[in-house]
Amino acid sequence: MSEDTQLDDSSVAESQETNELPTAHEIIEKEFDKLEEKQAKEATEVPEKADKATETDSEDKPEPVVKERSPWKSWKPEAAAELEKLPENVQKYIIERQDQFHKGIEQYKEAATFAKTIDKSIAPYKEYMANLNVTPDVAFQNLLKTEHTLRMGSPQDKAEMMLKLAHDYQIDLGQLASVPYDPTVHNLKAQLDYTKSQLEASNNFRQSQEDGQIQSAIEEFAQTHEHFTEVQATMADLLERGFATDLDDAYAKAIRLDDNVFQKAQAQQQTSSVRQSLAQADQAAKAAKAVAVSVKGSPAGVNKSYTPTTTEEAVRLAMSQLGL
Numbered sequence: 001m002s003e004d005t006q007l008d009d010s011s012v013a014e015s016q017e018t019n020e021l022p023t024a025h026e027i028i029e030k031e032f033d034k035l036e037e038k039q040a041k042e043a044t045e046v047p048e049k050a051d052k053a054t055e056t057d058s059e060d061k062p063e064p065v066v067k068e069r070s071p072w073k074s075w076k077p078e079a080a081a082e083l084e085k086l087p088e089n090v091q092k093y094i095i096e097r098q099d100q101f102h103k104g105i106e107q108y109k110e111a112a113t114f115a116k117t118i119d120k121s122i123a124p125y126k127e128y129m130a131n132l133n134v135t136p137d138v139a140f141q142n143l144l145k146t147e148h149t150l151r152m153g154s155p156q157d158k159a160e161m162m163l164k165l166a167h168d169y170q171i172d173l174g175q176l177a178s179v180p181y182d183p184t185v186h187n188l189k190a191q192l193d194y195t196k197s198q199l200e201a202s203n204n205f206r207q208s209q210e211d212g213q214i215q216s217a218i219e220e221f222a223q224t225h226e227h228f229t230e231v232q233a234t235m236a237d238l239l240e241r242g243f244a245t246d247l248d249d250a251y252a253k254a255i256r257l258d259d260n261v262f263q264k265a266q267a268q269q270q271t272s273s274v275r276q277s278l279a280q281a282d283q284a285a286k287a288a289k290a291v292a293v294s295v296k297g298s299p300a301g302v303n304k305s306y307t308p309t310t311t312e313e314a315v316r317l318a319m320s321q322l323g324l
Contacts, residue, residue, distance in 0.1 A: 071091070071095050072084060075223070076223060076226065113208050116204070116208070117201075117204050118136070120200075120204060121200075122136050122139075146161060146165070149161045150162075217247070218247070221247050221251075225251055226268075227251075227255060227261050227264065227265060228251065230258065230260075230261050231251065231254035231255055231257075231258055231261055232254075234250075234253075234254035234257055234258065235247070235250040235251060235254045236250075238250045238253055238254060288317055
């Protein structure tokens with residue numbers, strides 16, 4: 001008989017105390033009740049164990065380490081290599097200062113763009129304002145004050161302002177009555193002025209966007225060209241005068257025009273050529289060794305080719321086989 005259908009001691013003891021033997025029906029009912037209790041208990045314990053196991057697994061399992069992008073990627077390679085050697089707290093401080101610098105620049109970018117727009121607007125009248133000995137800020141303030149009074153002032157304020165303007169600009173108010181006024185022409189002129197101002201604002205915005213893209217391209221170019229800082233003024237002059245077609249052309253020509261930078265660039269080019277030659281010689285030496293091994297291990301009856309006896313001969317042989 002299985003464990004699930006065996007009688008426990010309590011049922012036997014109870015039947016002995018009462019001197020009554022339980023019937024088969026009563027025994028079966030008790031065993032089924034115990035089986036149901038056991039299954040219910042196991043059903044509640046399994047989810048708890050599963051939850052605990054899941055919690056334990058999640059606690060024990062280490063979180064995947066996500067490698068952050070190098071903050072020095074936009075720097076020159078040699079500078080980035082040195083910065084990455086610094087202690088972590090020092091790197092963090094430098095990055096914070098760099099972010100603060102860029103945020104500070106962003107605060108002035110909008111003001112600089114606005115100043116450019118205003119400067120273009122007053123450009124045709126700079127000489128006139130200089131003759132009047134009036135600065136742009138004073139001129140704008142007076143013009144806006146006059147416009148606001150004529151548009152928003154009381155009838156008395158408007159009349160006084162008109163009289164003042166007539167006096168300042170030597171206008172004969174008596175002749176104004178004979179001057180015809182056509183509202184249609186006036187409205188058309190106002191619409192034309194508004195359209196011209198909108199077109200100018202759109203052109204200024206597009207120019208600002210183009211300037212931003214050009215600046216980004218220049219900054220990216222500077223990161224990959226070591227001598228850019230030393231020749232950037234010459235590059236700008238060459239591009240402005242039409243002596244260079246693009247940044248690469250201007251950079252190459254500007255280096256040739258500066259003796260000191262040209263000598264540096266030539267020395268670096270020679271160093272690079274030497275390194276390349278050494279790399280090729282090393283490759284040739286390895287190839288020569290491989291050839292020497294294959295010659296020594298050739299089967300009997302096969303004519304053996306020349307076997308180098310020194311490293312120099314092996315290098316020469318390998319270079320001649322490679323066509324160098």
